[in-house]
Amino acid sequence: MPKLKPGTIIPTPEEDAAINAGIAADPDTHELTDEDFKRMKPMVRGRGRPAGSGTKEQITVRFDADVIEAFKAGGEGWQTRMNDALKQWLGEHANDDHYPVESPTKNRA
Template identity: 60%
Template sequence: MSSKPELHMPTPEEDAAIQRGIERDPDTFVPTDAQFKQMKRRGGRPKLEHPKIALTVRYDADIIERFRASGDGWQTRMNDALREWLNTHRLA
């Protein structure tokens, strides 16, 4: 038994009915090729001044459990705890 839901594709008749509905909708906007070329692509989120770096690191299970138990945002709180430690300790 698969846990993925089944994909039901519309029949050609259903697809045509959907298309007719789109064409009748006054709010539908289908740009011409020229209009499409003039559109500016948006890049998603703005660039961060100090972006985060993804890496793999290993911590003791009890440390992770305690941070996770504090709820959503636990990774940010863990980052803040490390930053606080760096601000109060001198590295060799």
């Protein structure tokens, strides 16, 4: 039997029987079968940040301070807006000789 904290009150056999009778009378509960236990899956995800979409790549890049300030002035989501602006620019310049990249906005839903 596990060690109990001081002050823990264990129900008497009569109280335990009353608790079990209340559980049995509750229409929202039922005894789990072995099959129920086999189908159960834990609802716990691992620690840390949720997994990303896998489509982004983390890099280090330097921009002029005024460019960063302009995007940050828009508030939350400035990095996403900057990414969208770069995608738009690539889409507009997809046929340039210096940027032979297929437009990233073609496949967007």
